[in-house]
Amino acid sequence: MNCNAVMILLLCAVWSLFQAFSNAKVAPESEKCILKPGQIQRKFVTAFMKNIYVNSKTTFQLYLVTCDKAATVTVTVPQPFFNKTIYIDQDSSSLMTLDYTYMITEEDVTSKVILVTSDVAISVYVFYTQILSADAMTCLPQEDLGMEYYIITPGEETSGQVSGTSRQFAVANGFEHEVQVHITVSGSITYNGISYKTGDLFTLQLENQQVIQFQSSDDLTGTKISSSAPVAVFAGHYCFKGISSKCDILVEQLKPVKNWGNVFAVFPFFAHTQDVISIVAGSPDTLVIIDSPESTTQHRLHEGDHVQITVDKIFLINATKAVMVSFLFQESRSTDLKYNYDPFITTVPPSLLGRKYYKFVTQSFYDNFIFIVSQASSDSDFYLDGKTLSSYPMNMKEFSGFKGWQVTLGKTEGQHEIYHKTSTFTLYVFGTEDRVSYGYSIGQGVPYPEQTQEPECSIRCLPDVAEYILPYSLVSEAHLDVLDIHLKDPLCQAEKEKNHYLIKIPYNRCGSNVLYEDGRTFYANTVYGTIPDTDVHRIEIPVRCEMESNKSLELTINPKVNNVICKGYYNVSMKLYQSDTFTELVTLYPYEVDLHSNLHVELEIESEDEELQVFIETLIASPSLEDTNKKYTVIHQGCHQDLTLQAHLLSDQRRQRLSFHAFKFDNFLQVYLTANVIICHNATSPNRCTQGCIPPRHKRDVLTMKEELDTARLSQGPIVLKSREQSKDDSFYIPPSIFMATICVLSILAVGLVIQKLYYKRQHNILLQNRSI
């Protein structure tokens, strides 16, 4: 919720455009990048593992993607030294490319750790790029790293084709000191000249910003890494030979055991029938049940065990203990280049632990696709880059309550956003091109505790009513029901909303009154939580709206929530009328007037509070809204400057009506009117409204007004003068009065609001004790 908007001045055309746009596109802010409490920086630790093809085109491409905040991001490598800081706008992305000199070629510990630090939450994706050998991965933030991992190097290789080593994994330490890394081997690894076989354990130490890469011709799946502090682990193949015999790199950053899952819905991509998943267990006696439309199979696995399954149909994995699942997307060979591509690997995110909002990146070099896995009932509430899913080519498969949507994005470059209004989902992003492909998946391993959505702003001041939000917890802790929450007038009760209770506090009803203290005006009421059929209150929250409409104010609230600043507003309108009867509204702009006729302007506070008063501090006319250097002043500091100006007296002070003679500027065809207004409550009198005109010699009094005047600005126009020729010819000209359109000017004025401290807590405890007796 944006509580900072104090003053907005909008033409309604712009407003409605924005509305249409925002409805379609913008995810609720709270669902964007989820920040964990206390988090100051986002840190990522990554490394460039070996790619078999090494030349100037072998690169490691880091995509840094921002969310709703701009970020300053630094990427560093100790050795070879690299240090680059960039500023990235909000909702944008930036690419940083590291060449092959940053690729790990050493067989021992090196300092080729790539660190990414950002001042706000960002997402980071890595593309291993090479003409013949590519893949991609999602970088896990430092917070998602762990101290226990199992390696997965999936996929059987066709026998006899492979010579030398081709599987690899790497362990990187970013920020910790002297991390002990214990490796329990499955397969075989050589370290420091010593060969370790299945079951052997060895230990090494990583200083901060150090990484070690291991390679082997044996399948290393099941190799266990445990460390004394969180580390990042990457695994794959630097030369994977699948169905054909060409080398291809496969990479993925692995999730630590703590972020594994139990339920995985697995869908074949395209019409593939030879893709393979590997399931690795991390605990003894893990029962893995695999359900498919045709059959159910079971596998009992022990820690480090794995099973490989061909993905020739949709199936659902349900494991009794957390497992890790990786997906090998097989290559395809065809004379049609569209169907000629290499394999990739990615992890299968646990299907029940997704989020509602992701940012991801694609490269225009590839034909890009996404695959969404969700329990959402239909595609209709997904928005991809602001459009509904159905506006993209797609198909859907479904099994056992899980749906998979494969969506074709085409050759697009850069960042994308996808969200669903209510359902969580996990996402695969992949792309194919002649002899290459890439794939990565997104889906959080652990659900960050959905910050118990204690509403950010507990109170809002609207033009006629304040809205007070009570968290469910506050009411349930007091053992009360929604109907027990009311204002001074017990008939004005709270309502249950989706995430909280809401009580509306009209300023002129429900026991609200106006207070005037220390030169300040308040609307006041009290929110009570009353034990039914008694007059005992368990909740008592005095609510006050401070009204100080002649300057921008801040709201301070002191209930349970943190220091929150929230601002209310009034709507004020400025309208033009055809005549001094103020009956026929001018609805068509530019408005054409004769030079020798009058303009009729009305300013009005749209509020039900009859004791409000609007005061026109300044009214100027200018040929453009942007440039007011050339201007004609009609009212200045409340003083009438234009001699033709006539104010119409009205009993209702919420409205001011003025008429004055039309005029024109040299060389300009049109005129805009801009007003600065002040709103007063008559309980505050004497106030600026009653003060009226302040003649220029009282400079001192006026100076303090300077800031405020900018804050309540209304504009109207353009007004065009009918040319003399036209006026003559057009002697039967009828003024435009039949057009129906919306009023086009709105302004929002600041109203401050203060809620006093909660007193209910102490009382609440006493009463609770009473009741439990």
Ligand SMILES: *[C@@H]1O[C@H](CO)[C@@H](O)[C@H](O)[C@H]1NC(C)=O
């Ligand atoms: C990288 O450069 C920034 C200034 O641009 C500096 O503050 C920072 O200390 C440098 N980091 C390293 C690791 O050299």
Ligand SMILES: *[C@@H]1O[C@H](CO)[C@@H](O)[C@H](O)[C@H]1NC(C)=O
């Ligand atoms: C997984 O298995 C558990 C226990 O058998 C069951 O309660 C749960 O509903 C299953 N989950 C799914 C998604 O089928």
Ligand SMILES: *[C@@H]1O[C@H](CO)[C@@H](O)[C@H](O)[C@H]1NC(C)=O
């Ligand atoms: C005030 O303006 C807002 C924004 O256009 C509108 O949604 C609201 O209904 C208006 N309130 C009143 C009381 O006119």
Ligand SMILES: *[C@@H]1O[C@H](CO)[C@@H](O)[C@H](O)[C@H]1NC(C)=O
């Ligand atoms: C404020 O205005 C209302 C309505 O015009 C009037 O009844 C009331 O007496 C006024 N109060 C003061 C303090 O002027």
Ligand SMILES: *[C@@H]1O[C@H](CO)[C@@H](O)[C@H](O)[C@H]1NC(C)=O
């Ligand atoms: C603005 O309001 C404050 C009190 O809220 C008052 O002291 C000050 O005189 C007002 N200024 C004008 C110009 O009315």
